[in-house]
Amino acid sequence: xxxxxxxxxxxxxxxxxxxxxxxxxxxxxxxxxxxxxxxxxxxxxxxxxxxxxxxxxxxxxxxxxxxxxxxxxxxxxxxxxxxxxxxxxxxxxxxxxxxxxxxxxxxxxxxxxxxxxxxxxxxxxxxxxxxxxxxxxxxxxxxxxxxxxxxxxxxxxxxxxxxxxxxxxxxxxxxxxxxxxxxxxxxxxxxxxxxxxxxxxxxxxxxxxxxxxxxxxxxxxxxxxxxxxxxxxxxxxxxxxxxxxxxxxxxxxxxxxxxxxxxxxxxxxxxxxxxxxxxxxxxxxxxxxxxxxxxxxxxxxxxxxxxxxxxxxxxxxxxxxxxxxxxxxxxxxxxxxxxxxxxxxxxxxxxxxxxxxxxxxxxxxxxxxxxxxxxxxxxxxxxxxxxxxxxxxxxxxxxxxxxxxxxxxxxxxxxxxxxxxxxxxxxxxxxxxxxxxxxxxxxxxxxxxxxxxxxxxxxxxxxxxxxxxxx
Amino acid sequence: xxxxxxxxxxxxxxxxxxxxxxxxxxxxxxxxxxxxxxxxxxxxxxxxxxxxxxxxxxxxxxxxxxxxxxxxxxxxxxxxxxxxxxxxxxxxxxxxxxxxxxxxxxxxxxxxxxxxxxxxxxxxxxxxxxxxxxxxxxxxxxxxxxxxxxxxxxxxxxxxxxxxxxxxxxxxxxxxxxxxxxxxxxxxxxxxxxxxxx
Amino acid sequence: xxxxxxxxxxxxxxxxxxxxxxxxxxxxxxxxxxxxxxxxxxxxxxxxxxxxxxxxxxxxxxxxxxxxxxxxxxxxxxxxxxxxxxxxxxxxxxxxxxxxxxxxxxxxxxxxxxxxxxxxxxxxxxxxxxxxxxxxxxxxxxxxxxxxxxxxxxxxxxxxxxxxxxxxxxxxxxxxxxxxxxxxxxxxxxxxxxxxxxxxxxxxxxxxxxxxxxxxxxxxxxxxxxxxxxxxxxxxxxxxxxxxxxxxxxxxxxxxxxxxxxxxxxxxxxxxxxxxxxxxxxxxxxxxxxxxxxxxxxxxxxxxxx
Numbered sequence: 025x026x027x028x029x030x031x032x033x034x035x036x037x038x039x040x041x042x043x044x045x046x047x048x049x050x051x052x053x054x055x056x057x058x059x060x061x062x063x064x065x066x067x068x069x070x071x072x073x074x075x076x077x078x079x080x081x082x083x084x085x086x087x088x089x090x091x092x093x094x095x096x097x098x099x100x101x102x103x104x105x106x107x108x109x110x111x112x113x114x115x116x117x118x119x120x121x122x123x124x125x126x127x128x129x130x131x132x133x134x135x136x137x138x139x140x141x142x143x144x145x146x147x148x149x150x151x152x153x154x155x156x157x158x159x160x161x162x163x164x165x166x167x168x169x170x171x172x173x174x175x176x177x178x179x180x181x182x183x184x185x186x187x188x189x190x191x192x193x194x195x196x197x198x199x200x201x202x203x204x205x206x207x208x209x210x211x212x213x214x215x216x217x218x219x220x221x222x223x224x225x226x227x228x229x230x231x232x233x234x235x236x237x238x239x240x241x242x243x244x245x246x247x248x249x250x251x252x253x254x255x256x257x258x259x260x261x262x263x264x265x266x267x268x269x270x271x272x273x274x275x276x277x278x279x280x281x282x283x284x285x286x287x288x289x290x291x292x293x294x295x296x297x298x299x300x301x302x303x304x305x306x307x308x309x310x311x312x313x314x315x316x317x318x319x320x321x322x323x324x325x326x327x328x329x330x331x332x333x334x335x336x337x338x339x340x341x342x343x344x345x346x347x348x349x350x351x352x353x354x355x356x357x358x359x360x361x362x363x364x365x366x367x368x369x370x371x372x373x374x375x376x377x378x379x380x381x382x383x384x385x386x387x388x389x390x391x392x393x394x395x396x397x398x399x400x401x402x403x404x405x406x407x408x409x410x411x412x413x414x415x416x417x418x419x420x421x422x423x424x425x426x427x428x429x430x431x432x433x434x435x436x437x438x439x440x441x442x443x444x445x446x447x448x449x450x451x452x453x454x455x456x457x458x459x460x461x462x463x464x465x466x467x468x469x470x471x472x473x474x475x476x477x478x479x480x481x482x483x484x485x486x487x488x489x490x491x492x493x494x495x
Numbered sequence: 496x497x498x499x500x501x502x503x504x505x506x507x508x509x510x511x512x513x514x515x516x517x518x519x520x521x522x523x524x525x526x527x528x529x530x531x532x533x534x535x536x537x538x539x540x541x542x543x544x545x546x547x548x549x550x551x552x553x554x555x556x557x558x559x560x561x562x563x564x565x566x567x568x569x570x571x572x573x574x575x576x577x578x579x580x581x582x583x584x585x586x587x588x589x590x591x592x593x594x595x596x597x598x599x600x601x602x603x604x605x606x607x608x609x610x611x612x613x614x615x616x617x618x619x620x621x622x623x624x625x626x627x628x629x630x631x632x633x634x635x636x637x638x639x640x641x642x643x644x645x646x647x648x649x650x651x652x653x654x655x656x657x658x659x660x661x662x663x664x665x666x667x668x669x670x671x672x673x674x675x676x677x678x679x680x681x682x683x684x685x686x687x688x689x690x691x692x693x
Numbered sequence: 694x695x696x697x698x699x700x701x702x703x704x705x706x707x708x709x710x711x712x713x714x715x716x717x718x719x720x721x722x723x724x725x726x727x728x729x730x731x732x733x734x735x736x737x738x739x740x741x742x743x744x745x746x747x748x749x750x751x752x753x754x755x756x757x758x759x760x761x762x763x764x765x766x767x768x769x770x771x772x773x774x775x776x777x778x779x780x781x782x783x784x785x786x787x788x789x790x791x792x793x794x795x796x797x798x799x800x801x802x803x804x805x806x807x808x809x810x811x812x813x814x815x816x817x818x819x820x821x822x823x824x825x826x827x828x829x830x831x832x833x834x835x836x837x838x839x840x841x842x843x844x845x846x847x848x849x850x851x852x853x854x855x856x857x858x859x860x861x862x863x864x865x866x867x868x869x870x871x872x873x874x875x876x877x878x879x880x881x882x883x884x885x886x887x888x889x890x891x892x893x894x895x896x897x898x899x900x901x902x903x904x905x906x907x908x909x910x911x912x913x914x915x916x917x918x919x920x921x922x923x924x925x926x927x928x929x930x931x932x933x934x935x936x937x938x939x940x941x942x943x944x945x946x947x948x949x950x951x952x953x954x955x956x957x958x959x960x961x962x963x964x965x966x967x968x969x970x971x972x973x974x975x976x977x978x979x980x981x982x983x984x985x986x987x988x989x990x991x992x993x994x995x996x997x998x999x
Binding site: 127142150154156175187190194197202205218219221225 | 629
């Protein structure tokens with residue numbers, strides 16, 4: 025019953041999107057809001073809760089991620105209400121966007137809740153393919169090109185993941201049979217896997233696939249270009265929801281890999297993420313528009329999450345993940361207003377807001393911008409503290425303490441480059457440039473307020489305790 | 496013996512596809528590639544008495560060897576693809592590059608082949624065909640050959656699935672087919688839009 | 694010994710017949726009235742009676758070259774794998790010798806083309822050199838790879854070994870070698886994707902361009918050489934890549950061998966009807982495939998043992 029309930033709003037949305045009347049315009053956002061209800065219900069249920077045999081299992085980790093994703097989905101829906109005020113978008117494109125959003129949501133739910141590597145991949149592929157079309161809702165040449173680009177590169181990345189999954193499956197099949205696809209059994213039998221090298225190989229390939237999909241090292245600007253070419257709600261979907269589906273796969277795979285050979289896993293992820301942050305911090309320094317700025321900062325956050333997770337700072341990783349998932353979409357959604365006077369006008373973007381709505385808007389946006397560079401009391405501040413603490417804790421158990429401290433210093437240096445850049449941008453937004461009037465619509469403001477409330481809710485002690493209890 | 500022969504044919508069709516400069520020929524070679532894959536799945540399934548693999552073999556032949564090539568051809572009629580697909584990599588370079596990739600992947604796969612019992616060679620061949628399909632995607636600038644490269648990458652992974660693991664669970668394989676069909680639908684929409692907007 | 698000589702005579706006799714057979718099948722497939730199967734012999738007889746004219750500019754080479762085109766091929770005939778069990782065969786001749794002999798014949802053909810001092814001759818020779826340079830490495834690799842699979846470097850011995858123990862474990866590399874060799878068969882004999890033997894269109898012709906100035910007996914010799922070359926390739930393909938039926942009684946085995954030759958000829962004819970001739974600068978694509986497959990066959994055999 026529960027799985028049906030979970031996909032029911034998406035199914036209704038899919039069907040309603042074919043109706044060509046004015047009513048659809050109200051019905052679609054309503055059904056989109058309804059995606060939260062079954063997830064809250066799921067959140068209340070005792071864990072682990074088998075949704076569909078051993079295929080879909082809700083445990084604490086995936087319900088948390090699903091809850092965060094659904095909140096982001098609601099924020100995006102709110103912003104979609106006034107999308108046509110900022111950019112030109114036809115009614116049919118609107119409906120089609122919702123149609124693919126429904127498919128996206130189904131794929132995403134499958135992939136987040138799955139307890140089966142194959143099913144995880146299927147959901148991820150479904151979600152990826154449906155986003156391709158969302159990019160295309162923007163009728164420009166650049167969007168078209170980037171949609172193809174996403175299709176091709178995304179397909180390669182996803183195929184790498186499948187490749188890795190097949191190798192991992194092959195490594196565990198001798199002892200587990202067809203159940204070697206199940207995450208929980210793999211985790212409990214990790215020590216008995218007959219050919220650990222094969223598993224590690226599969227893990228490395230799958231991880232490279234997932235990292236490429238999140239815009240890590242070789243493909244740093246890939247996501248930024250796509251988010252630039254598409255409408256801003258799509259960018260919010262990318263950073264808030266799709267990446268959470270990818271990162272949960274990384275969480276699950278690395279949990280198993282941790283059992284097999286922790287040093288290999290740690291070395292691999294550590295080197296990869298450090299390299300990524302190194303490149304991203306300098307790319308950020310030269311970024312000249314909001315989309316690219318936020319998307320590169322998203323890559324940086326994802327790299328930090330991966331790093332914290334493998335360092336054993338699961339609490340820090342999850343907190344950082346939650347903060348990232350709420351902050352990034354909020355900022356992407358606000359770019360609609362910030363860029364309403366031209367794409368590259370960073371100077372003066374926070375000026376010229378009239379009335380109560382405008383006031384609230386610029387205060388919230390400036391808070392968000394300062395929050396992503398982890399100024400306290402941003403949740404990111406705490407998560408980074410805990411994360412670095414966990415890294416040092418890990419190093420204590422090995423004899424690489426000095427190397428770890430050096431690495432953390434390097435990381436802090438790179439983060440301070442990003443910090444400096446964002447502070448400069450904030451000042452330029454607030455104190456430079458001319459004052460031009462910009463309009464803020466209530467729905468956008470509502471979305472921002474919702475994200476701000478969610479962020480605040482992350483910081484209350486009860487939710488911190490919940491995050492600690494997840495793993 | 497039959498399996499060895501088919502594996503050879505699988506790689507052979509892929510290599511011929513790499514040298515093709517006509518779109519319809521490329522689609523034909525893709526279809527041949529999928530056909531050998533389907534027959535291979537049927538043969539191995541027969542050997543292992545695995546009903547699931549027999550079903551996937553039949554579905555492979557129906558969807559990948561007949562359905563998708565037919566659809567691609569009809570797309571090309573409808574959306575007026577460029578049918579002369581010139582490779583970005585010159586032939587004389589490809590002659591050096593392809594054997595180099597093959598040698599590289601054969602040796603790359605060697606540690607893996609020690610760990611898989613039975614059909615060890617097939618793993619090496621499927622990994623090298625994965626790399627060759629990547630090359631197919633890279634060497635063309637047009638969209639259509641890139642799609643075929645993506646599809647043959649799927650085929651290579653499928654080959655890895657049936658040979659390295661003796662078949663994945665039925666649900667997963669059917670899900671992969673479903674995703675493939677979804678990909679075709681999305682491609683159709685992308686092409687469609689291309690035609691509408693100038 | 695007698696079987697050995699009989700085989701060679703049989704192959705020599707059948708050579709013009711095979712080319713006529715290809716032509717006849719092609720015409721039949723195109724709904725034309727097929728040419729007689731004995732047209733090859735008729736042409737030979739007719740050319741033997743014709744006056745032999747030699748261009749004024751031609752040097753001594755034109756007088757010698759036709760014989761030197763034919764003789765390496767005739768020598769190669771002696772080195773082919775046996776057709777029936779128990780027959781005498783030369784076991785020690787390897788891939789390099791066979792390729793070298795065939796290339797020697799091609800070399801004199803090119804000289805002949807250059808020697809006539811006409812524009813066509815030079816053009817044909819340069820094209821032939823272009824193709825031959827690409828064919829050779831693939832040829833050596835292919836025959837070598839098959840010899841490795843059979844466990845003996847000698848081509849004759851390889852044919853016998855393959856018939857005795859078909860390399861079932863190496864089916865993949867065997868297949869690659871077969872694909873490569875078939876492409877070489879088409880390229881070396883100037884069949885359609887590479888060269889059209891039937892036209893005299895200056896844009897396309899390769900083989901015909903070289904022998905445009907040759908007449909009479911010399912032309913008869915060159916045409917015989919072309920047919921012998923086809924027989925050599927076809928019988929190599931038959932005994933290396935279709936290695937069955939050697940164990941039967943001599944007449945049956947010989948008949949089976951003939952059937953194989955005609956099947957190969959029919960395949961060539963069928964391909965010729967269905968494909969268009971490649972542009973000259975597309976020919977490397979085709980031969981590139983042959984080289985890649987030849988190499989692939991070797992490394993698949995060595996690295997994977999498949």
